[in-house]
Amino acid sequence: MKKSKSLYHGHRFPAGVISCAVRWYFRFQPSLRDIEELLFERGVIVTYETIRCWCDKFGKGIAHRVKAVRRKPGSMWHLDEMFVTLRGEPYLLWRAVDxxxxxxxxxxxxxxxxxxxxxxxxxxxxxxxxxxxxxxxQLRSYPAA
Known part of the structure; x- marks a missing residue:
């Protein structure tokens, strides 16, 4: 019987590290640098660019599974708008929460x-x-929309 090669064959890091980093990226949506930092805290030294390559290569299957598991939005929504200051300029932030x-x-x-x-x-x-x-x-801009 012929043994098939692992999906992660030829990579420097173990399959567990790669799959964990890719799963974190698609499940919790942190930045690549945040994942780099989380792995560093666990003793794995890897660059954010390597993590990006892993997500591009191995992420398609994981992304589909994560979307399927996500909770469906509730039937009651809360819509809010507020002013925030970014780089010294006022902006309007619209937000929809279930x-x-x-x-x-x-x-x-x-x-x-x-x-x-x-x-x-x-x-x-x-x-x-x-x-x-x-x-x-109850702002005036909501009933118009």
């Missing part, structure tokens, strides 16, 4: 208007099923 506290979408922009609210709602509705109830902070 009843379980999972963020559905975020939008940061310079202006606040009806068209922006419509674009944000359309984008959120495209990515998630229609909610039963939407809770807002």
């Amino acid at each position: 009843e379980h506290g999972a963020e559905l979408d975020i939008l940061v922009q310079k202006r606040r208007d009806k068209a922006a609210a419509e674009r944000f709602f359309k984008r959120v509705l495209r990515s998630s099923p229609v909610p039963r109830k939407i809770v807002t902070d």
